[in-house]
Amino acid sequence: MTRISETDDTLEIGGLRLQSRLFIGSGKLGDDALIPAVCEASGAQVITMALRRVDLDAGPANLMGHVPAHMVRLPNTSGARTADEAVRIARLARAMGCGDWIKIEVTADSRHLLPDGYATARATETLAREGFVVLPYMNPDLYVARSLADAGAAAVMPLGAPIGTNRGLRTREMIAILIEEMALPVIVDAGIGRPSQACEAMEMGAAACLVNTAIATAGDPVAMGRAFGRAVAAGRTAFLAGPGAERRRASASSPLTGFLDAGQDAPQGAPVPGEVAP
DSSP: OOOOOGGGOOEEETTEEESOOEEEEOSSOSOGGGHHHHHHHHOOOEEEEEGGGOOTTSGGGOGGGGSOTTSEEEEEOTTOOSHHHHHHHHHHHHHTTOOSEEEEOOOOOTTTOOOOHHHHHHHHHHHHHTTOEEEEEEOSOHHHHHHHHHHTOSOBEEBSSSTTOOOOOTTHHHHHHHHHHOSSOBEEESOOOSHHHHHHHHHHTOSEEEESHHHHTSSSHHHHHHHHHHHHHHHHHHHHHOOOOOOSSOOOSSOSOOOTTTTTSSOTTOOOTTSOOO
């Protein structure tokens, strides 16, 4: 089996090759001035931002002023309740100079913030035709994922748990199906609360993880960003290495032969340790 070396392993989306497979968010930080340090510590190359939080008249306090120039800006349509609203926000983001990448979020339900798959697919189809690199946030449903692929999505972003909950991979089995069946990159988004959970997602074969709340609400967001960067890298390395198969029964790491007392004090006819009785 041919293995991809870590040095050659990049994630390609929309014609852009990324070395880091950790995407981070810009919301919920107590101070936007922390953004450059979090970006550097995490090693992330992609950062999301809600368009309505960007005030071009705010001068130095503007969120975009804190985002390092090398970062890929991924505006999201957070707050959109319909496909038309999401499309309008995406077009505004492009007009503001945020580029062609867009994360589609359509959440008509303000209580659970679960994505509307039908409206998301409609918005994705419209924006993909207009040349956007569309990354849709979705429930981990195979048929929704296929609809998004047909609509022109560049990746799919299934939730691990309800957004902002830090509850981890509650949809693990469904995400595993997407990883197995989809040709598009599967980026686990929403709900990841610990670096170990991001590592698990990457070990499963996820293409990347997007983390916001877990970093932003940590006691030390910069240190947590660093931890997530390392966890995602470790999980990806483990996936490339090919984890060993799971077993139902114990299997000794060393042969159960060559014991010091083997064959000396064993009763007549008793099996020698490591041998099977007739």
